[in-house]
Structure formats: C-alpha cells, structure tokens
Amino acid sequence: MNQTVKIRLESVGKSFAHGRHAEQTLTVLEGVSLDVLAGEFVCLLGPSGCGKSTILNLLAGFERQDQGRLSLDGRPIQGPSPQRGMVFQQPNLFPWLTVLQNVVFGPRMARQAQQDYLPAARHYLQQIGLEKYADHYPWQLSGGMRQRVALARAWLPGPQVLLMDEPFGALDAQTRLVMQDLLNRIWAQTGTTIVFVTHDVDEALFLADRIVLMSAHPGRVREIIDVPFARPRRPDALFLERAYAPIKKQILQALREESSHMLGQAPLELPADAPDVAAKVA
Incomplete structure (x- = not known):
C-alpha cells in the first residue's frame, strides 16, 4: 500500500448548539487525530452519537471544525470538492431521472461533454450489474439496486476520497453481503481512499485495512486496530481465520464499554469462553 498520507486530522474538535439557548453547546468531537493513507480503506466504528x-x-466540507486542522494531500479542507465523494445510508436518487441520468447528474450539471463521462458511466453500470436497467427509474428498482446506482454516481467523477456513511445499513443481510463484495471489488480496481462509517463489526472486519474505534461523546479515537487478513477476502472464509474471533471480541468489548459510559452504567465484561455474539452494536 502507498504510505503517503492522504487525509490528516490534527486535534480536531467540533461542537453544536444545544438546548434552548444559543450559548449552550454540545461537544461532539474532541482532540481527534488520525492519518489515512492513500488507497487505504478505514472504517470508523463506535457507539451512536460519538461523532462518526x-x-x-x-x-x-459540509461542516467546519471548531478546533484543529483537516487536510487532503497537505492542503486544508475548506469546503465541498469533487475530489471527495459522499455516499449516504439512503441513495437519494432523483425519482424523475433514469438510472443513467442519475449516475451522470454531476458531470452533466458541470456542463462536461458527454463523450467525457458517458463511456465511464456505462462502464460503472456494467460493474454494478445494472447496464440493462439504464433506462429504468428508481421506483422500479429494489433498495439494493438503488444503492448500487448511488455508488456508481459517487465513483463516476473519479474522486480521490470516498466517504461512506453506513451505506448498507438499511439493506437486508443478503443484499448487504453482495454490496460489500461489490464495493471491495471496485475499490481494488480504483485504489480510491475510503473512509467508511458502520455499526457492524463483521462488516468492518471484512472491508477495512484499519478500524478506528471511537469513544462515547465527546468522540475521541480510543484505539486503532490493524486488520490482519489478507486480500482478497471472502466473508465465509474470514470466520475460519484464527485471529477473527479474538479481534471481534476485543472490538465488541470496547463498544460495550463505550456504550455503557454513554448510558452511565458499569460495562459488562465478556467471559473468556463467551460464544460469538451478534456484531451489530449501538
């Protein structure tokens, strides 16, 4: 992997107005420092409300930090840019546009020539298995198909960084596995740097090079876990890895502790011989 730092967060803090009075604030992030390497796949994992x-x-670039510095390739991040694509939990497609029209919406609005983006758009539709649905409308697609369209739309401009906020959280388990595999394949081909928010431990272990565990609010980096599994990965094969269960248990215990802190309760310790439990936390 390229060892060049692509994204750098240095002592980042962020607060929002809170309560009935404007002077009341809630600190969401405090002293967050993190380097993300070029081409790296990093997952942010933590309890709800920790600032992921x-x-x-x-x-x-949708918000500005109150403290610290954020940079891309050493230059401060000061607003939105095509260099940084975003994929949300909901696909947010335009219902009056076809699949192809949704995918090319950005370049079209930027008044780029069709010959500059249309071949790439059709290539991505082929990559996501929707080339036959180019003229369909979003309401004619399943939830997983709509999210695939959103993925192609985000990747078309060729962003250097892709930011993904629980993009598969609303999908059923089977569709989610398909989407994870699809994302892995396209990422391997493009080398895009990805920062991916999830609540699912298995998803993070399957996708990430590193997992950043966040503390309960105010959000801080609690620890960073290197995922040791070789690529390419298969979810069914990962379960057979000797390191899989210990790493998963370590993450689950950390998440339980942080969730307990948030609720003001003593954390529940997992017994040494505890069986594997559900990975969805918070």
Whole structure:
C-alpha cells in the first residue's frame, strides 16, 4: 500500500448548539487525530452519537471544525470538492431521472461533454450489474439496486476520497453481503481512499485495512486496530481465520464499554469462553 498520507486530522474538535439557548453547546468531537493513507480503506466504528458522521461531514466540507486542522494531500479542507465523494445510508436518487441520468447528474450539471463521462458511466453500470436497467427509474428498482446506482454516481467523477456513511445499513443481510463484495471489488480496481462509517463489526472486519474505534461523546479515537487478513477476502472464509474471533471480541468489548459510559452504567465484561455474539452494536 502507498504510505503517503492522504487525509490528516490534527486535534480536531467540533461542537453544536444545544438546548434552548444559543450559548449552550454540545461537544461532539474532541482532540481527534488520525492519518489515512492513500488507497487505504478505514472504517470508523463506535457507539451512536460519538461523532462518526460528523467526521465524514467535516471531511466532505459540509461542516467546519471548531478546533484543529483537516487536510487532503497537505492542503486544508475548506469546503465541498469533487475530489471527495459522499455516499449516504439512503441513495437519494432523483425519482424523475433514469438510472443513467442519475449516475451522470454531476458531470452533466458541470456542463462536461458527454463523450467525457458517458463511456465511464456505462462502464460503472456494467460493474454494478445494472447496464440493462439504464433506462429504468428508481421506483422500479429494489433498495439494493438503488444503492448500487448511488455508488456508481459517487465513483463516476473519479474522486480521490470516498466517504461512506453506513451505506448498507438499511439493506437486508443478503443484499448487504453482495454490496460489500461489490464495493471491495471496485475499490481494488480504483485504489480510491475510503473512509467508511458502520455499526457492524463483521462488516468492518471484512472491508477495512484499519478500524478506528471511537469513544462515547465527546468522540475521541480510543484505539486503532490493524486488520490482519489478507486480500482478497471472502466473508465465509474470514470466520475460519484464527485471529477473527479474538479481534471481534476485543472490538465488541470496547463498544460495550463505550456504550455503557454513554448510558452511565458499569460495562459488562465478556467471559473468556463467551460464544460469538451478534456484531451489530449501538
């Protein structure tokens, strides 16, 4: 992997107005520092309300930090840019546009010539298995198909960084596995740097090079876990890896502790011989 730092967060803090009075604020992020390497796949994992989505919004340029510095290739992030694509939990497609028209919406609005983006758009539709649905409308597609369209739309401009906020969270388990495999394949081909928010431990272990565990609010980086599994990966084969269960247990225990802190309760310790449990936390 390229060892060049692509994204850097240095002591980043962010607060929002809170309560009935404007002077009241809630600190969402505090002292967050993180380097993401070029071409790396990083997953942010933590309890609800720890600021994972806020980090993505700051990186996308939708919000501005109150403290610290965010940079891309050493240059400060000061607003939205085509260099940084965003994929949300909901596909947010335009219902009056066809699949192809949704995919090319960005370049078309930028008044680029069709010959510059149309072949690539059709290539991505082929990659996601929807070339036969180019003239269909979103309401004619399943949820998973709509999210595939959103993925192609985000990748078409050739972003250097793709920011993904629980993009598969609303999908059923089977469709989610298909989407994870699809994302892995396109990422391997493009080398795009990805920052991916999830609540699903298995998803993070399957997709990520590194997992960033966040503390309960105010969000801080609690620890960073290197995922040791070789690529390409298959979800069914991962379960057979000797390191899989210990890493998953470590992450689940950390998430339980942080969720307990958020609720003001003592954390529940997992017994040494605890069987594998559901990976969806928070």
